[in-house]
Amino acid sequence: MDAFLLVITIVINVSLGLLVITRDKKSTQARLFGLMIFFICLWIVTNYLTNHTAGYSLVVNDVANRTAFVAGYGIVLAGLMFSYVFPKRREISLFEKICVTVMSLFILILSATDSVAGHVELDQNKELIFSVGNLLWVYALMFILAVGLLAKNLTLSIRKERGLRKKQALLLLIAFCSSALLGLSLNVLLPLFGQDWDTTRLGPIVTVVLVGLVAYTMIKHGLFDIRLAAVRSATYVLALLTLSAIYYFLAYIVSITLFSGEVNSSVSISPVNILLALLLAFIFQPIKRFFDKVTNDIFYRDRYDSNEFIARISEVLTTTTDLRGLLQRAATDIGSTFKAEQVFFFVYYNHSHHISAGTKHHSSLPEKDAHQLNGYIETEGRDVIVTELLPETHTVRRLLMSHKVAVLMPLMSADVVLGYLALGEQRSSGYTNRDIKVLGTISDELVIAIQNALSVQEVKDINIHLQQRIDAATEELRTSNAQLRHLDVTKDEFLSMASHQLRTPLTSVKGYISMVLEGDAGKISDMQKHLLNEAFTSSERMVHLIHDFLNVSRLQTGKFMLEQHPFDLGRLVKEEVDSLRRTAESRSMKLKFVNKIGELTLNIDENKIRQVIMNFIDNALYYSYENTTITIELEQKEGNVELRVIDTGIGVPKSEQAQLFSKFYRASNARKQRPDGTGVGLFLAKKVITSHGGDVLFESVEGKGSTFGFTLPVEKLIVKSDDNSN
DSSP states (O other), X not given: OHHHHHHHHHHHHHHHHHHHHHHOTTOHHHHHHHHHHHHHXXXXXXXXXXXXXXXXXXXXXXXXXXXXXXXXXXXXXXXXHHHHHXXXXXXXXXXXXXXXXXXXXXXXXXXXXXXXXXXEEEOTTXXXXXXXXXXXXXXXXXXXHHHHHHHHHHHXXXXXXXXXXXXXXXXXXXXXXXXXXXXXXXXXXXXXXXXXXXXXXXXXXXXXXHHHHHHHHHHHHOGGGOHHHHHHHHHHHHHHHHHHHHHHHHHHHHHHHHHTTOOOTHHHHSHHHHHHHHHHHHXXXXXXXXXXXXXXXXXXXXXXXXXXXXXXXHHHHHHOOOHHHHHHHHHHHHHXXXXXXXXXXXXXXXXXXXXXXXXXXXXXXXXXXXXXXXXXXXXXXXXXXXXXXXXXXXXXXXXXXHTTOSEEEEXXXXXXXXXXXXXXXXXXXXXXXXXXXXXXXXXXXXXXXXXXXXXXXXXXXXXXXXXXXXXXXXXXXXXXXXXXXXXXXXXXXXXXXXXXXXXXXHHHHHHHHHHHHTTTTOOOOHHHHHHHHHHHHHHHHHHHXXXXXXXXXXXXXXXXXXXXXXXXXXXXXXXXXXXXXXXXXXXXXXXXXXXXXXXOEEEEOHHHHHHHHHHHHHHHHHTSOTTOEEEEEEEEETTEEEEEEEOOXXXXXXXXXXXXXXXXXXXXXXXXXXXXXXXXXXXXXXXXXXXXXXXXXXXXXXXXXXXXXXXXXXXXXXXXXXXXXX
């Protein structure tokens, strides 16, 4: 029985130790727990060797006895050291360090001497007799002091910690104290007072109590985060034990029925045994599934299927576009899956605002606290923040605890913090590494969904305010348009009035200059004649300009009307060409008139057609080079009479030709050549020609010259015989 208990306890202890150490080899907690397991196994083995004779050699028993005392105190010492780093490393005063170190070294050395371990002898019946060391009470006292110090450390953890860590510390306190006191009683106190060492045989029971409570803390409350491995290991052990029991039971039944109760080696190679092995292999999976279900019901009532959770969250994120609704649904699902007291999102919105949504009665994260977290993320990285793993004095830890946040996951887009996902304390066993990994798995999907929802929300906000903006802009445009119309009317009235007022005196000035030039005021010199010619030309240009402004004003006010009457178009063109020859000669240019139609009387507005022809020729004179000839052609083609004014001047840039006949528009090179132009001549020319039913002609190549002209429909404007009779 002792050997069986020895094997079972060692296997369980070593298995737990390996699970913890391999889970996190760098963890001080895991290493100290492994050290404690080592001392437990050493104590179990040496305790067994101490109480069993080895060929009547007392050397093995004596060495094992001394080692057992060392290992017993080593268990408590490893537990004490563990309490200094669980759940996190705490500061130790120099005095306490010295006391613990000196006490530990003193007791470990003393434990290996006769003063504590005593010595081993054989009585007359060859039974082992153990003496009591005279300083065994010192060993017991130091043992109790170490347990008391361990209990003090764990009690402080219970007071300071909350939630999962508090439960873990409480269970470890019960495990260490109960097993230590039980072990001290069985292995020291009872032998000390009763002078009977048989109670030491029950020593492995102490380790069963300790290891059992620690295993329960691991499995139920996530100590060392090896619950899954421990539960699955227990499942396989139970399944194998069940299969072994079934095998031996069936083998026993077969041996009775087929071999008359004889069990020999032939059974192991018989077809019956092979069939039993096949049967066991067949029923292994059902048995394993049974124990999986049992262990899950006991230890994993809050367990969830990560794949199912991720699929469910994906559906929520892909089927919801409303930002607040998406955050609330995701928070509710995450909260129910992880058994969190609260879950909420903090998401930046429109750069200067944020939106917060989550489960009912969730906390809210102020924007100033979010900025502080942003700074922490920039320096420490984008990993999930577990509050209880932060140093106790850390400002971020205090900040998160003030909002009852146990886990905080940054939502990052590239290197920019989009927001945060906050989880409160877990209601059951606390968050595990698996939970943190699952949260990290859905992080990118959450970010994409939130960004899409933000885009949709921005569009919705624009649509909400768009009509108001349109109405406001429309009203503003109406007001501005009314003001512009009023200004335009005022401008037209001013132009009309100014033109009427200027036309009469300018006509008089032009008439008087003409009389002086013709000699009515006496003989004039050549110089005077030249100057008077310049003045006459300028006054004539001014008269034409006033006519242009008057016509623009009439167009704007709807008073532009044609006064058509029969007139010989060839004669009209010739008269205009002749009137501008003097101007052409003053600029060293020639005008060449080619009349291919002879006489052609049309119903036209003589004055306005004159103005168009004069404008075309005058522009050609201004924008042509010296010593060039400007050709004016008049011919009839396909039922239309055409006038063309052809020059070899500066031309019009191709990119500006489309706007040339717009009101007040002038080409860029024309503005340089003639800064005083108005840009209304071509605009009016087009209006006059189109009012007669004709079209404007225009061709130009920059730097090579231009052709301006018009066509008039002969059939429509021809003077018929009945018109002449009138």
